Amino acid sequence: MSSFDFSPGAQVPLAGGAGQTAPTGALASAAYRDGPVDAILGANTEWHKCAVSAPRVKLLRPDLGEAFAHAVQNRLLGGGRKPLIQSFGMEPQVVVEHCLAANSIRRARDTRLTVIMVLFGVLFLPGLLLYLGVFALRRSVADSTNKRAGLLVTPLLIALGVLGVLFLLKMPFGGFWAWYLRACVVAPPVGWWFAKRACEATARDLRERWAGLLSGGGIGAKIPEAVPRDPNQKAAEVLRQSLAKLSAEQRSNSVFYAGPKGILGLGTRWGSWQLAEELVPREPGSEIHPFRSYDVIRAIHDQLKLLARGPLHTGGFPEPDVRHWIVTPIGENADSVSRPEGTHVDDFQIRDHEVQRICNEQQFDAGDRHYLGTQFTLWDGQLVITMMTTVTVLHETLRIEVTGHALGPVHSLFMGKPSPKKITKPKAVRFWETKDHMLPLVDANEVVRLAARAPLTWYPPVLEYLGGKLSLPEPFGLRHAWAAQPWRHRFMADDALRTATPVLRVVHQAALRVLDEHGVDTTKFGARSGALSGGVQEAAPRKADVYDA
Incomplete structure (x- = not known):
């Protein structure tokens, strides 16, 4: 059998289609970020809150980018993944691919650090343990608010340094062990220097x-492990299928209503x-020509398609x-969703005949409901x-309901x-002036943290148990989990409010035309439509999913 090949590591586009680049790039950038992982807690919304577990060993804690990339990859591509909520206005596959790329970059760095740890640390274990102990003592004092402890520890560290130099120059004994102990004093600092260079190179890349x-530019996500080069590369094929499944689920026409949380x-x-x-x-004395709910919806659908056209x-x-949506009700505090299955579902898409059946028949009592969605993706x-x-249509009453939903921008985090990392200090002579001093991208504490984590990155469960991890909110969707309210931005709020009036009028006009064609007296419908057309112009957004009864 002849093998097939693709160009290794195809460059993934930075974002999806037109008008969907800002949230995609913002969330994808989280995979490359540094800084404390607790910062992401500030982006929690009222209904969707992620959590960060406390580390059992502070030295092994992850930073924001490490925790985010691993959490997203495991949640969206893991073997036991649960159904996802669609991320409107962005391309979640691009974010996942950048998480894979970031994890690959860090894995290459951790491989180098592991080799350095073995050659300069594990082989000289007594020295490594001594330096780690001094580092842990210094770090605990720096984090402590007890100033007296800091004053006592500083002379102790100086004394240990002097003893180390004396120990290095004159041993109490000779032979192999004397030279080995000298190497235990020298090797860890040499390894730290090599580790620092590796960490700084990776930090610049990230x-x-x-x-x-x-x-809006930059380098695309390069993930060669997702491109199978021959039929025997099962891991690459599984990853490729998982990415394809993610894109198919993003295109699904099935959504979920969770009480006060609204449609997820x-x-x-x-x-x-x-x-x-x-x-x-x-x-x-005459009769109404028979029609069904879907006949009205189809006329509304065709008319809404022409919203971009106008007289001026x-x-x-x-x-x-x-699009036609099928809305499934779930509990307000449900931690998972279940997508429809069966012969009427094809690749997460509910087929047209089932959509029509739900629209015409499931209007009362339990079951899914049909909605026609008109969606605008704005502000990039x-x-x-x-x-x-x-x-x-219940008995002799026809009801047309239009609701407005607004998904705001990605959180400012x-x-x-x-x-750039810098510190501002006053000048020595002109003390009234200040000068910026550039700091290294990776300080000593960060080098030690990365070097200590590196050997354990090959065993993620152990590393997460010792260092903590990021837990994503469920039911999880990349966009709505960290979306802010649009009402804090005046122009965004105006756009949302302005959309309602023309859409409502088009819906009513299309529906009235169908009713008129089927012999229905539209006098009362027209009067009610005119009243709603005037009332919708009131700029008063509210929480329509929270029933204050």
Whole structure:
């Protein structure tokens, strides 16, 4: 059998389609970040909160990028992964691929550090343990608020240094062990120097990728392990299939309603408008021509597709994404979701015949519900406005409900670019002036932390047990987990509020046309539509999913 080959490590696009680059780059940049992992707790929202477990050994704690990249990779590509919530306005596959790339970069660094640890640390274990003890003592004193302890430890460290030099120059005994103990004093600092060079090179690479993603350019994610070179590379094939499954789930037309949390992934439901009137024949004594809910929805769908057109050449709406959604109710505190299965589902997509059946028949009692979604991705993907329309017919009453949902920008934590590490000090002579002193990207504490973690990175469960890990909120979706409210941004809030009026009018016009074609008296419908058209202009967003009863 002839083997097949691809170009190794194809460059992955930095973001998805047009208008979806900002949140994709922001979340992907988290995989390359440094800094304390606890910083991500500040990005928690009211409904979706991630958690960071306390380290049992502080020396083995992860930084933000390490914890984020491993958590996202394990959650979205792990063997026992659970269903995901769609990430609207971005491409989650690109974020996952950058997490894979960041983990590969760190794995290469950890391989070098492991070799250095073996050659300059494990082979000279007494010296390594002594230096680690001194480092732990110095670190604990630095973290302590007890100033007296700091004053006592400093002379102790100086005394240990002097004793080490004397011990190095004149041993109390000779032979092999004397030279071995001398090497135990010298080898760890030499290994630390090599480790520092390896850590600084990797830190520069990670920071360049971090800055590039937030600037809209940079280097693409290179993941050669996801490109199988022959049919026997099962791990690469499994990874490729997992990425394909992630993209298919992102395109699913099945979403979930979780009580006060609203429809997961769509953001806050801030407004709701209902038109409900009695179905009366236009001509007394005549009958209404039969029609179904889906006939009205189909007319509304076709009309909403034309929202980008207008009588004046003034810009206006971009091309909307109009789709049929099936909404499944789940518990407010549910920690997982279950996607529909069966013959009516194809690659996470509910087939058209099942969509029509749900639209026409499941309007009351238990079961899924049908909605027609009109989605606008704005502000380079930072704002996603979704207007959901549903049509129900109960007895002789037809009800058309339009609800507005707004998914805000990614939390500002993910938007910060890397800043140079420096310290500002007054000048020696002109003490009233200050001067910036550049600090190394990787300080001594960070080198020791990375070197200590490196051998354990090959056993992630042990490393997570000792150093702690990041736990993602469930049900998990990359976008809604760290989305801020759009109402703090005036222009974003204006865009969300302005969308409701034209969408509502188009929905009503299309529905009234269908009713008129089927012999329905639209007088009351028209009057109610006019009243709603005036009321929707009130700029008053509210929490429509929280029923204050």
